[in-house]
Amino acid sequence: MSTWVQGKVVERIDWNDRLFSLKVEAEVEPFIAGQFGKLALEQQGERVQRAYSYVNAPHDPLLEFLAVKVEEGELSPKLQDLHAGDEVMVSPRPSGFLTLDEVPAGRELWMFATGTAVGPFLSILHSEDCWDRYERFILVYAVRELSDLAYLEQIRALEQAHPEAFHFVPVVSREAVDGMLQGRIPQLISEGSLEEAVGVPIKPARTQTMICGNPEMIRETVAVLEGMGLRKNLRRTPGQITVEKYW
Secondary structure, eight states: OOSOEEEEEEEEEESSSSEEEEEEEOOOOOOOTTOEEEEEEEETTEEEEEEEEBOSOTTOSSEEEEEEOOTTOSSHHHHHTOOTTOEEEEOSSOBOOOSGGGSOOOSEEEEEEEGGGGHHHHHHHTSTTSTTSOSEEEEEEEESSGGGOOSHHHHHHHHHHOTTTEEEEEEESSSOOTTSEESOHHHHHHTTHHHHHHTOOOOTTTEEEEEEEOHHHHHHHHHHHHHTTOOBOOSSSOOSEEEEEOO
């Protein structure tokens, strides 16, 4: 298969003036939920490419990507200008190891995401075979403002479909919102607010964590979790903290 395949935009969803999703029709190799691909556009004779996680489950016919417009970015403003029928290049081969196959057994799986890094977790949660892996999945989705919470309707539907097995904790840092925590993920873990909100303790004997988002959040969250006795998950030395940096 070639390095790139031509994809066709089927739909663009605007969550706010910066945050958007693209649904794309393209022939790519099968992927595992949690992996990512690349999107690219030709600009002035050069191919500009960036990695984006698949938001859709592997069985879905359309590929879906969540992105945020970076004002000085070379690619994201152009992607946000795409409409149904426009073409975009897609990498045919998936990449990445933020998958359930890489995570050891446990009772609860905590998924910590900031911003667009919620994408791989949504792909996992929409996969048909994920729900028998852990007793409970806890999605902690942190953004700056309420309008930055994408896919809320889908997430609420997961709550209704799996009331015992799924717990959603939205976190907004820059404004107070009823029913949502305010702050940053590392702070909320260290002060016990997340455990209190969910009613489940974070302990090495029962907890697995997956972390995806901005590097500062990852670094601080890993440090807090390590202070609680959890350790990084490596293939040769399994632990409780599985990480993927988002840039």
